[in-house]
Amino acid sequence: MASTALGRRRHEVPSALRGGRRRANLRALLYLSPWLVGFSVFFLYPLLSTVYFSFQRYDLFTLEPVGLLNYRYFLRDEAAWTAIRNTLWLVVVMVPLRVLFGLGVAQLITKIKAGAGVFRTIFYLPSLVPLVAGTLGFVYLLNPGTGPVQAILGAVGIDSPDWFGDPAWSKWGLTMLGLWSVGDLMVIFMAALLDVPKQLYEAAALDGANAWRQFVHITLPVIRPVLMFATVTGVIQTLQYFTQAMVAARVASGATDSAGSVFVPGYPDQSTLTFPEWLFHQGFRDFAMGYACVLALVLFAVSMVFTLILLRQFRGFAEEEA
């Protein structure tokens, strides 16, 4: 009993000190309040709403609780799974190709002696072109009926594929569009490449290492954090891939906004249907916002996984640096 009383006394804090700590906490809260408000309004509230609506039949105007109906529909919605497969295809094919191409272009431009500025500008400019305009341009160039690419190939007796009208080629068409606008990655890689200490190359050259071994054993390890950053942010961006797929499909299909002219998302044969595009269609075209919320939660979960990988990798690099 005595020891308990003693213990209680030991943990007692003078009231003046308690008041000071409370004031310090309040001050901290005050400083944090802009973030707290922003976090609550722009993240927490939408997230909670999304979870709530995912259990409702919600047509943007009326609500009706439906339990797990939206989740059950997701499991048998073939279009959603096609969209997942397409998005993963773009992640697995387009992201690495963009990174490789961006790195290759950056490597070339940092090596050439004359005209580097001109080439840098030429390769960077496409990344400044608005997405819709760039996609329209690509669909026009590759149009099998009237496009200049077909005109050139046709002159030498080659039939161009129907890039955005054939499901076997459509995702490759989008990948080419992604490679064309690789300027954003190129700039990051150029900065990283120029940051590699020159003396490392000089020492390696003295040891007889050729260009390839220098690239593998010096360049790649030094720029590894930048490569990882480009890959993971590329993956997250591709998980949200929307505009180019939507515009290419709409223009290639020839669908207009007139009555009776129905746009088939993911044209042709859902081959360009991405997950965010299907989400948009469910919520804002089919008025199935409750189901769209389920899709949004799936996308959120997958994006979180990639974000965690990114954070973990960066922590690993930081520890290595230390």
Added chain:
Amino acid sequence: MKRLLAISAAAGLALLTACTAGTENSAPSIAPSATSHDPVTIEFWHGFSADNELKAFDDTLAGFKQKFPWITVKATKAVQDDQILQSVRGGNPPDVALSFTTDSVAQFCKAGIFQDLNPYLKASNIDPAALFPKVIAEYTQYQGKRCVMPMLADAYGLYYNKKLMKGNEPPKTLSELADLTKKLTVKDAQGNIKVAGFVPTSQMYENAPIHTGVMVGAKWTNPDGTSAIGSDPQWKTLMTWQKDLVDWFGYDKLEKFRKSFGDEWSADNPFNKGKVAMAIDGEWRNAMLASDAPDVDYGTAPMPVADDQAQRYGAGFITGTIIGIPRGAKHPEAAWELVKYLTTDTGALVGLANAIRNVPSTLPALQSPDLKKDANFQTFLDIFANPNSTTQPAHINAVFNQQTLQEAQIQWESGRAKDLDALLADVDKKINDKLKLTAGG
């Protein structure tokens, strides 16, 4: 930190409650001051954007101002359905809104996006059954709730270029259409199409299944809203006919040809340019041909029908422009006066129909001696009056249903799907699953 999260969660839930409370549906009411003549300005959003359409519309609104001098109409042009929805959602809708498509009527009525007009009709002693052709009633109401009114209608038929037809009469059956297409098509030595008698793919401008289904009298849905596509043999008849003709052209050649066309709504439309001899289109093409390609010598006829349905020849697809009072309109009584004028006034409807060559949507306007008629336009008036002409009845998933069938049609005609029965069964499954999701059917 835990406490902070708890506070944030509580705030979020409070906001959530506040937001969802706004989704309650409210019944429309007619204020007792409906006969008040106090000056009032109403907002009117519509989708017209072409110069000739805007002029015709301004003239019609001037006629309204003469009849209702205390009501000033502030019109906004080129508005799409998305904008109307957002304005209702945001609580700041126009007083009157017009839509070019009937696809969303079920949604508009079910969710209360547009107000139920039955009380207004009753108060104004208007009997829609006596005023509008029967087919129109199907696309302006959903489950007994009429939330929009028809303002002009569209009918679909066959346009043919007389020079390219080389003296042949327009086809009346699908077999005749196929034979004539083969006869009139011109290809070069490599098999590239230079002139097509008819482009049979569902991807051609107005060849969407919603329009072509009428040629075989195909059904979209059963009375309970579930899909009738897989069980109605007429869809199979239509798609088999289309595939045979597509194969005759070669799908790749036909797609290459189709993708060389200009914009449907521009002067580069292939019918204007003499690249296709026959095309399915709406009555409005008459006005466009007059302005964009006055030298094209053309004729119009009803769409051909299935070989075993000769008695249905003369029918076509019918749809139209719709207009209503969005939920939350600030001046619903004045708004109703405008809606009533634009949808029931014979003079207004005939004037608009003459100016933009649409089919008037009331029985008195159709019979008006002031309605300009020539042989090519008369075809569409006859299609509109034909008892076998059909529309797509309002359905909660109208867009999804069309999209799903069209997707299947593209797979089929391209040869990427081999089993038509399985393909149509899959269409049924998708449509029925979606119905359960959105309507609990």
